[in-house]
Amino acid sequence: MEFVSPEGLRLDGRRPMEMRQIRAEIGAVSRADGSAVFEMGNTKVIAAVYGPREVQNRSQQINDQALVRCEYSMANFSTGDRMRKPKGDSPARCPMFLEASTTIPTILGREGDFKAINRDISGHSPDHGSMHIDAPNASFSGTRSACINAATLALADAGIPMRDLVTSCSAGYLNSTALLDLNYVEDSAGGPDVTVGILPKSDKVTLLQMDAKLPMDTFENVMQLAIEGCKAVATYIREVLLENTKQLEYRRGV
């Protein structure tokens, strides 16, 4: 099947280097301490952060660290075939769940972040807090990236100190062209799909995943493309956060 036409247009009319339209909204879930909705094309993810608060289960309490609990679920109607009971609920069954629930905390809960969290939340060293990140999402392709971006926004909204934003984007290689931000059809084509998560300010990579195989030089191109996509997402996220902060501040009054 032809994914890139001879004129250089993809199936949905984009150029190989173009991302899908992104849209972010802060404060969708009113009950949560911080929440965000992040849309990348048709992929829509809602992330909600609850905390920091008392650990629910006393036995899990660690004295000088914070516990970040991450829950990831997909709605019934969100995958290709409608599932009656989403299989993604039990970690043993769905590999996607496992990946997401390990990458998100490792990205956001790096050593530096924990220290920042401890220091700012409690003021004294031990902290018995826990945070809960919920990311139910509504579509299939690029969900990992959208989840990570949404989680970053939600954490920033909740006022949790973070060393840096984490943004993520995916890129692939079909018809001998590197393509940025694959959509559902391109994703299910079976070609290589590279997902990259970076810290834009410090230029560090926190997540790098790929299915299928690629020769080294092509891989470098694809990864570079994905990193640029991440940086574009980061600029957008920063704008959204700044706008939100300004609005909150002037509404609050002098």
Place this chain on the structure above:
Amino acid sequence: MRGLQVSLNQTQKIRLQRSLEKLESLSSKTNRNASVTVADTIPVNYEDGVLKGHGTSELDGEVVATLCGVVERVNKLVYVRALRARYKPEIGDIIVGRVIEVAPKRWRLEINFSQDAVLMLSSMNLPDGIQRRRTALDELNMRSIFEENDVICAEVRGFQHDGSLHLQARSQKYGKLERGQLLTVPPYLVKRRKLHFHHIEQYGIDLILGCNGFIWVGEHVGAKDDMVVDQSSKSEQEDVKSTTYPTSLEEQERTYTPLETRQNICRTANAVRVLSTLGFKGEAEQRSLKKKKG
């Protein structure tokens, strides 16, 4: 907009729009570039020597924000004040909390903080008012003072070694709150002022603005004297089903909050909710004005 979806008619929308624009122009004059997001560099004069406060960290020799908020500078201290974070307690704050657990010699309260606050039995006045050492019998009767799900007003006394709060409720104005509603509001909207207990005479209600974002709107309770018992009324809380029914018939006759007061309580509570949804800071005068407008 988070929270309630406030439906406004056309004139109200225009008025809201205009007031927002005015606020925006006012604030842009005062602090133009003070807002930062995560990982923004904070412009700092390095030669002076800088103390990095909350919400900042060092990255490659630059001071970088770890929160989204507004940069504040006090002499050499630079910190980022976050909006929308959980409550940040200070000693002497007046807070309103709900009891979640009765533990040996203390009550655990839920306030809008990363940990539960602790109110020790010794920091609480005994019902008979005598100052004495708390005995084992007092400990067994703790439940008669406060039970689970009671709403309490107290003051922050200090921090425990693990970062949780220590409260005290020794004065007459602190203690159990009855006959009213508890509202939750984002804590950054409640500014620290000299007066957190407001008594609105016109409507006969009490308004307690807790610094943790919990606000109590209730019927006015006079001095906690046994003389004023005939003022007592049956509690009618909107969200919580009232579980205490007065035992005798005579008490039942006396214990009826007049309908008027209850309506006033509801109206004030709704005014507070709307104001907080729109993001305006809570102050008692503002709310009474808003309430008059209906």
